[in-house]
Amino acid sequence: SPQTNGMVERFNGRISDVLATHRFVSGADLAETLARYVLLYNQHLPQLALGHRTPIQSMKEWQKTHPELFKKRISNRPGLDIYVAEQ
Secondary structure: OOHHHHHHHHHHHHHHHHHOOOOOOOOHHHHHHHHHHHHHHEEEEEEEHHEEOHHHHHHHHHHHHHHOOOEEEOOOOOOOOOOOOOO
């Protein structure tokens, strides 16, 4: 949808800005920077299109109202999410 496309384009633009304004000393440095940015974006930056909620907050809310659509539990942990299958 146009709304989703706009969100993706903004995310890609922000990633482009990070890449254009930083000098990376290695591929590992680049990977670490991108992982930190994705964590920041998903867990700490509220999005207007999501009602001023972060993407992770929206996913958790959606999971509560539509649990049949999810195979794994959404978690909000520092670092990479560790999904635990529901029993």
